[in-house]
Structure formats: C-alpha cells, structure tokens
Amino acid sequence: MNVAVSTLVRQGARPTLSRQMVGRVASRLRVALRALGRSRSSASLVFTGDPEIRALNARYRKMDRATDVLSFHMQELGGETDPAGQGVFLGDIVISVETARRRAPQGRLLPELERLAVHGLCHLFGHDHQRPGEAKVMFALERRLLRLPLGPAVKPGGKRPAAARAAARR
Numbered sequence: 643m644n645v646a647v648s649t650l651v652r653q654g655a656r657p658t659l660s661r662q663m664v665g666r667v668a669s670r671l672r673v674a675l676r677a678l679g680r681s682r683s684s685a686s687l688v689f690t691g692d693p694e695i696r697a698l699n700a701r702y703r704k705m706d707r708a709t710d711v712l713s714f715h716m717q718e719l720g721g722e723t724d725p726a727g728q729g730v731f732l733g734d735i736v737i738s739v740e741t742a743r744r745r746a747p748q749g750r751l752l753p754e755l756e757r758l759a760v761h762g763l764c765h766l767f768g769h770d771h772q773r774p775g776e777a778k779v780m781f782a783l784e785r786r787l788l789r790l791p792l793g794p795a796v797k798p799g800g801k802r803p804a805a806a807r808a809a810a811r812r
Contacts, residue, residue, distance in 0.1 A: 645680075645683070646685075647671045648685075649664050649667075649686070649688075650687070653691070654692065654694055654738075655690050655737075655738075655739040655740075666752060666756070670756040670788075673792055674763055677787060678767075678787075683730055684731050685733060685766060686734045686735070688735065690736060690738055690739070693708075696708040710738055710758055711735065711736065711742075711758040711761055712762070713735050713765035715766045718768060719732075719766070721769065722764075722769075735759055735763065735766065737762070742754045742755055756788065757788060760787045764787075
C-alpha cells in the first residue's frame, strides 16, 4: 500500500528545490510512516520561504520570526502508537527552505530537509521538545526514523533506478 504524502512547493521555495529533492523528502516521510505502522495515514508537506513561515509563526505561535519547520496536526495524538493516528490525515508540515538552507550543516540542504520533515512528523504525533524528558523521547524517535533506508526504489540523488521505473510502468 502506498502511503499518501502530498507535497506543495510555494513560490518562496521554488528557486531552490528540484523535483527530485521534493520526492526524496516525501519518500523519507512515507518510509517513516510505514515504519511506525501508519501505512494508511497521510500528511502534507509544504515547502515555503521565510516570509510565509514567519507569518504562520506569528499567527499561530505568537513568535514574529522565521523558523525552520511548523507542524499543524489535525487531531491531538499521544505519540506514534496512539490508535487515533491510524488511517487518518495527520496534518501539515511546513518547512522554510530559506531557513533550512542557512542552518544546514556544511550546506547539505537535502539531509536537513529530510530531518525537518521527520521532526515535523514527530510533532504531528504529539511529541515535543520543550522539557528534557520529552526532548529525549522525541529526538530518539527522530534519529531512528532518519536512519531507516529509503530502499532500492530511490537512489541517494532522488532518482529511481531504471529497473524500478520500468516496473512502475507495467
């Protein structure tokens, strides 16, 4: 079963992102959802720029500054094992590509975008990092999900091998 992750690239992110990068980040979320036993759940991934995420951050968190990622859950969940999170639309993950690029270690944007997407997914499941105990649990889950292989269908550059493309056309 194919996990549904919809993507939207807003104007502020278009000059920076390729289709392959967007596909790779969406693939990371699909793999994470499958690993959590949420293959029937879905989420949306929005890539934007600093002005839009700053406006969202000011409106919903009362913080008038750009941030790297915001999550908007559709329902409050008590962790990734909460049965209410099975087979539902979990919510939106909004990433500022501008902030991600500035904060990316050694300028490696793609791994930073993957990390932010998984970080946002953890928030959709109700995790937080405001207190040390909560942060420990959330960041351990984040690290575990980021270590998962994307599988043979996606190469590190975000392209599927020719054999996988041919099989998908059949």
